[in-house]
Amino acid sequence: MRKGKCDVAVAGATGAVGREMINMLSANNFPVNELRLLASSRSAGQKLKFKESEIVVEELSPEWIKKNRVDIVLMSAGGAVSLEYAPLFSEKKIYVIDNSSAWRMNPAVPLVVPEINPHDLAVDKYIIANPNCSTIQMVHALAPVHRISKIKRIIVVTFQAVSGAGWKAVKELESQSKKIADGDFRELNLPKNKISVFPHQIAFNCIPQIDVFLENFFTKEEMKMVQETKKILSSEIEVSATCVRVPVFRGHSEAVNVELSDDITKDEIWEALLKEKNISLIDDVSKLRYPMAIDAAGKSATFVGRIRHDESRPKCWWFWIVSDNLLKGAALNAVQIAEELIKII
Amino acid sequence: MRKGKCDVAVAGATGAVGREMINMLSANNFPVNELRLLASSRSAGQKLKFKESEIVVEELSPEWIKKNRVDIVLMSAGGAVSLEYAPLFSEKKIYVIDNSSAWRMNPAVPLVVPEINPHDLAVDKYIIANPNCSTIQMVHALAPVHRISKIKRIIVVTFQAVSGAGWKAVKELESQSKKIADGDFRELNLPKNKISVFPHQIAFNCIPQIDVFLENFFTKEEMKMVQETKKILSSEIEVSATCVRVPVFRGHSEAVNVELSDDITKDEIWEALLKEKNISLIDDVSKLRYPMAIDAAGKSATFVGRIRHDESRPKCWWFWIVSDNLLKGAALNAVQIAEELIKII
Numbered sequence: 287m288r289k290g291k292c293d294v295a296v297a298g299a300t301g302a303v304g305r306e307m308i309n310m311l312s313a314n315n316f317p318v319n320e321l322r323l324l325a326s327s328r329s330a331g332q333k334l335k336f337k338e339s340e341i342v343v344e345e346l347s348p349e350w351i352k353k354n355r356v357d358i359v360l361m362s363a364g365g366a367v368s369l370e371y372a373p374l375f376s377e378k379k380i381y382v383i384d385n386s387s388a389w390r391m392n393p394a395v396p397l398v399v400p401e402i403n404p405h406d407l408a409v410d411k412y413i414i415a416n417p418n419c420s421t422i423q424m425v426h427a428l429a430p431v432h433r434i435s436k437i438k439r440i441i442v443v444t445f446q447a448v449s450g451a452g453w454k455a456v457k458e459l460e461s462q463s464k465k466i467a468d469g470d471f472r473e474l475n476l477p478k479n480k481i482s483v484f485p486h487q488i489a490f491n492c493i494p495q496i497d498v499f500l501e502n503f504f505t506k507e508e509m510k511m512v513q514e515t516k517k518i519l520s521s522e523i524e525v526s527a528t529c530v531r532v533p534v535f536r537g538h539s540e541a542v543n544v545e546l547s548d549d550i551t552k553d554e555i556w557e558a559l560l561k562e563k564n565i566s567l568i569d570d571v572s573k574l575r576y577p578m579a580i581d582a583a584g585k586s587a588t589f590v591g592r593i594r595h596d597e598s599r600p601k602c603w604w605f606w607i608v609s610d611n612l613l614k615g616a617a618l619n620a621v622q623i624a625e626e627l628i629k630i631i
Numbered sequence: 632m633r634k635g636k637c638d639v640a641v642a643g644a645t646g647a648v649g650r651e652m653i654n655m656l657s658a659n660n661f662p663v664n665e666l667r668l669l670a671s672s673r674s675a676g677q678k679l680k681f682k683e684s685e686i687v688v689e690e691l692s693p694e695w696i697k698k699n700r701v702d703i704v705l706m707s708a709g710g711a712v713s714l715e716y717a718p719l720f721s722e723k724k725i726y727v728i729d730n731s732s733a734w735r736m737n738p739a740v741p742l743v744v745p746e747i748n749p750h751d752l753a754v755d756k757y758i759i760a761n762p763n764c765s766t767i768q769m770v771h772a773l774a775p776v777h778r779i780s781k782i783k784r785i786i787v788v789t790f791q792a793v794s795g796a797g798w799k800a801v802k803e804l805e806s807q808s809k810k811i812a813d814g815d816f817r818e819l820n821l822p823k824n825k826i827s828v829f830p831h832q833i834a835f836n837c838i839p840q841i842d843v844f845l846e847n848f849f850t851k852e853e854m855k856m857v858q859e860t861k862k863i864l865s866s867e868i869e870v871s872a873t874c875v876r877v878p879v880f881r882g883h884s885e886a887v888n889v890e891l892s893d894d895i896t897k898d899e900i901w902e903a904l905l906k907e908k909n910i911s912l913i914d915d916v917s918k919l920r921y922p923m924a925i926d927a928a929g930k931s932a933t934f935v936g937r938i939r940h941d942e943s944r945p946k947c948w949w950f951w952i953v954s955d956n957l958l959k960g961a962a963l964n965a966v967q968i969a970e971e972l973i974k975i976i
Contacts, residue, residue, distance in 0.1 A: 439943065443873075445875065464812040467813075491879060494936075503939035504939060524943035526888065526941040526942070533835060534878075541788040591839075592848070592873070604873055
């Protein structure tokens with residue numbers, strides 16, 4: 287770092303999250319000295335805007351890393367690329383904030399939501415993991431509650447937007463929706479050749495599968511929520527999830543049933559949430575106000591509402607948590623990690 | 632009844648559920664002698680098809696009930712109409728199978744899912760309630776499990792199709808989706824004048840509100856699921872729900888976390904479900920097979936899949952339950968009630 291400014295690289299710069307990382311560096315006024323954009327050879331040569339300048343995308347390669355030096359890399363290039371390249375950066379004592387799942391459960395790697403566990407960052411830990419989108423917004427909203435009464439159990443059901451699966455997924459929902467709309471909705475089931483990114487048609491449907499299935503019959507996405515929540519909040523919390531893809535472009539919604547350790551009131555929960563950084567409480571059902579994906583899209587906060595006591599059991603509460611999966615769920619959280627990081631390096 | 636055949640009336644015949652009631656009478660070969668179609672004055676005079684004939688819709692009025700006689704009325708005309716007219720029919724010892732919520736929690740009124748509690752029907756109980764769509768499919772799928780191990784607790788999150796709110800709601804999702812598709816998805820948030828049936832935009836969004844809010848901050852839909860499940864399955868079951876409207880035309884999906892009384896195996900659960908009438912088990916994640924709304928639409932079964940042990944707690948299981956909200960969730964269940972009824976009257 288020179289004069290408090292960083293040389294930053296975004297690796298995977300042309301992807302859905304990579305582009306938002308560039309936007310968030312600008313929107314958050316992150317102290318960038320020079321920004322380098324990296325991607326696969328396929329995308330190298332493209333130009334992307336950052337503030338007033340256009341930056342040419344360079345090819346991420348071992349040679350690039352040998353020849354160049356930056357302070358921080360924001361990486362969103364998938365697990366395989368991350369497993370190969372993050373160690374090459376870290377050997378050169380370059381910090382990598384990685385958006386893939388490759389490093390998250392590595393005990394040596396901090397898994398950070400800056401509002402919750404910035405203290406897990408350390409000068410000598412060069413690889414830092416950005417949690418899964420559906421985990422970030424949930425733990426962000428629940429951490430203040432956990433602080434006033436330890437959470438014992440979380441049951442979560444997600445309504446996840448297609449942009450979490452990348453630009454091709456966004457285009458697939460667009461083209462499927464357009465095809466059905468152009469047919470005046472007479473045929474709601476599309477032929478198989480209209481389906482490629484998702485395992486089944488996503489337009490006007492709900493798919494109870496995100497990522498691959500594991501041996502325990504849960505999906506990898508569901509187990510990410512379990513394991514990452516335990517790592518970030520507390521290993522003692524019992525977590526179980528059903529993750530569902532819905533025909534929404536941007537903004538994950540989550541219905542969360544939480545069992546606390548104490549009898550606390552709704553006022554106490556509201557108070558804890560109102561004090562929390564980057565949490566927006568939208569919880570006035572008398573005016574039909576609650577968080578929704580179309581309102582959260584493009585915003586930086588995690589939105590919480592529909593807070594109510596689950597009358598079937600003491601100490602159990604429902605929450606409805608919504609956030610932009612590309613922002614707080616990915617790019618923004620990564621930039622916020624970088625903001626914490628530069629305080630200590 | 633004459634020679635085993637009934638005179639049947641469908642009240643609310645022109646609505647989304649009413650039309651399906653007519654279809655189901657035909658599809659199930661219900662022994663209809665004469666079919667009468669009733670609706671408000673606004674819809675009277677319309678002609679609807681039943682098997683090979685066209686039937687003119689008549690106006691439902693106290694005069695009609697005075698002058699005419701049928702054996703069974705299938706009613707789907709909303710709570711207010713039901714409260715006014717069901718007693719007029721029952722006074723004449725005409726059976727009314729009512730699809731509204733008006734009578735469901737009345738202790739004198741049977742609330743019936745024919746696979747579960749047909750024995751609640753009785754010769755002298757002329758008003759019979761058809762449960763809420765989201766309740767029917769859930770209890771239908773869970774009843775066989777409850778028989779092998781008493782259910783202690785149900786936590787359910789729903790993904791409900793717009794057709795549950797009637798034809799206008801279907802048209803609203805169509806017109807909103809078309810507007811956004813015609814704009815090539817550049818503008819995803821529609822102006823307020825495109826929103827009328829639902830409190831907010833439903834296209835490419837999830838709305839965590841179905842029906843009105845009650846004093847306990849739950850919606851009426853959520854409390855229907857609680858109260859009706861207790862009435863149908865067992866008052867001892869703890870139930871809590873979050874009900875969400877999603878941009879799907881037909882077919883409600885439900886993620887359900889169930890706590891049982893005993894340690895049972897997945898094989899035992901499968902076996903119980905495979906034996907159950909009208910349940911279709913679609914649970915082979917190795918082939919990415921699980922129930923989905925677009926596959927359930929137009930079908931009569933309740934589809935169950937993604938059955939897995941919730942590893943966070945003993946005796947807890949996840950289910951993913953999908954059914955056509957207009958068929959098993961409404962019209963078909965009503966006709967199936969009528970089928971049980973004619974066995975005893």
